[in-house]
Amino acid sequence: MKSHSSYFKSQIGFTLIEVAISITLVALIATILYGAFSLSHRAVEKTEARSEESATARSMDELLTGYIRSAYPYRCSVQNPSVSFDGDESKVEFVSALSLGMGGRGMAKVRIAWDGTADEGGKLTLEEKTPAFAECGGGGGFTNSVVLGQEVRHFRIDYADPQGEEETWVERWDGTEKRRLPQAVRFSFRGDRGEEIQQVFPIMLSILSP
Numbered sequence: 001m002k003s004h005s006s007y008f009k010s011q012i013g014f015t016l017i018e019v020a021i022s023i024t025l026v027a028l029i030a031t032i033l034y035g036a037f038s039l040s041h042r043a044v045e046k047t048e049a050r051s052e053e054s055a056t057a058r059s060m061d062e063l064l065t066g067y068i069r070s071a072y073p074y075r076c077s078v079q080n081p082s083v084s085f086d087g088d089e090s091k092v093e094f095v096s097a098l099s100l101g102m103g104g105r106g107m108a109k110v111r112i113a114w115d116g117t118a119d120e121g122g123k124l125t126l127e128e129k130t131p132a133f134a135e136c137g138g139g140g141g142f143t144n145s146v147v148l149g150q151e152v153r154h155f156r157i158d159y160a161d162p163q164g165e166e167e168t169w170v171e172r173w174d175g176t177e178k179r180r181l182p183q184a185v186r187f188s189f190r191g192d193r194g195e196e197i198q199q200v201f202p203i204m205l206s207i208l209s210p
Contacts, residue, residue, distance in 0.1 A: 060148050060149070061199065063100075063126065063146075063148070064112070064126070064148070064187070064199070064201060065201055066098050066100075067096045067098055067110050067112075067126070067128075068094075068096070068185050068201035068203060069098075069201060069202065069203065069204055070096045070097040070098040070204070070205070071085065071094045071095070071096055071097075071181055071203045071205060071206075072094075072095050072096060072097045072107060072205055073085075073180065073181050073205060073206075074094075074095035074107065081179050082175055082176040082179060083175035083176075083178070083179055083180055083181060084109075084175055085173060085175035085181055085182070086173065086174060086175055086176075087157060087159060087172070087173045087182075087185070088157070088171065088172050088173075089156050089157055089158075089171050089172075090113065090114045090115075090116075090155065090156075090157065091111065091112065091113035091114065091157070092111070092112050092113075092157055092173075092185065093109070093110065093111045093112075094109075094110055094175075094181075095107055095108070095109055095110070096108055096110045097205070099128065099130050100128065100144075101128050101130050101142060101144045106130060106131060107130075107131065108128045108129060108130045108131070109128070109129040109130075110126065110127070110128055110129075111126070111127040111129075112124070112125070112126050112127075112148075112157075113125055113127075114152060114155040116152060116153065116155060118154075120153075121151040121152055121153040122151075122152060122155070123147055123149065123150055123152070124147070124148040124149040124152045124155060125145055125146070125147050125148065126145065126146050126148055127143060127144070127145040128143070128144045128145070129141050129142070129143050130142050130144075152189050153189060153190040154188070154189055154190040154196075155187070155188070155189040156171075156187075156188045156189070157171075157185060157186070157187060157188075158170065158171055158185075158186045158188070159171075159172075159173040159182035159184075159185055159186070160182050160183040160184040160185075160186070161182065161183070162180070162182065162183035162206055169186060180206070181203050181205065181206040182203060182206065183202065183203060183206050184200055184201060184202045184203060184206075185200075185201045185203065186198060186199070186200045186201075187199045187201075
């Protein structure tokens with residue numbers, strides 16, 4: 001009877017090999033599940049990051065479109081034919097009929113500037129001064145600024161000359177000399193993947209310039 005009882009007990013238990021195989025299988029399944037969870041988590045993070053980047057790009061585009069589209073051929077006096085619009089490859093200053101600092105009403109002096117170099121990226125900032133006549137010796141006024149981009153690379157501004165029959169882009173615009181607004185402003189820069197991106201902002205009130 002003792003021998004039969006010992007035999008049955010030995011049949012009920014697990015061998016060391018079986019335990020090792022079970023642990024290995026559990027560890028393998030856990031590794032697979034963790035890997036799948038990690039991949040899905042990274043995918044969600046990338047999707048959220050791209051969504052935030054897209055939202056930021058749309059906000060930046062809408063802000064620039066509003067200001068530049070509303071550029072106005074502002075003159076400090078009737079006797080002075082100079083138009084308040086001055087720009088080069090890295091910055092542009094003009095008077096806009098849109099003033100977010102004043103709730104969308106009134107005019108503002110706007111400055112969009114990039115502080116980068118040919119080899120390194122830089123910040124792209126937008127500055128609004130209100131009211132616009134403060135630039136004509138009126139004094140006072142308020143200034144608001146916002147950073148449109150932290151690491152903007154290979155940034156460049158060009159200006160469409162409305163005088164030519166064909167579309168002509170120039171790298172410099174002097175409102176004192178030309179006495180009119182450009183037809184459009186073009187921003188060129190490099191994206192995160194190295195591709196060249198161009199944004200063209202038409203100026204609706206350029207037809208009012210002499």
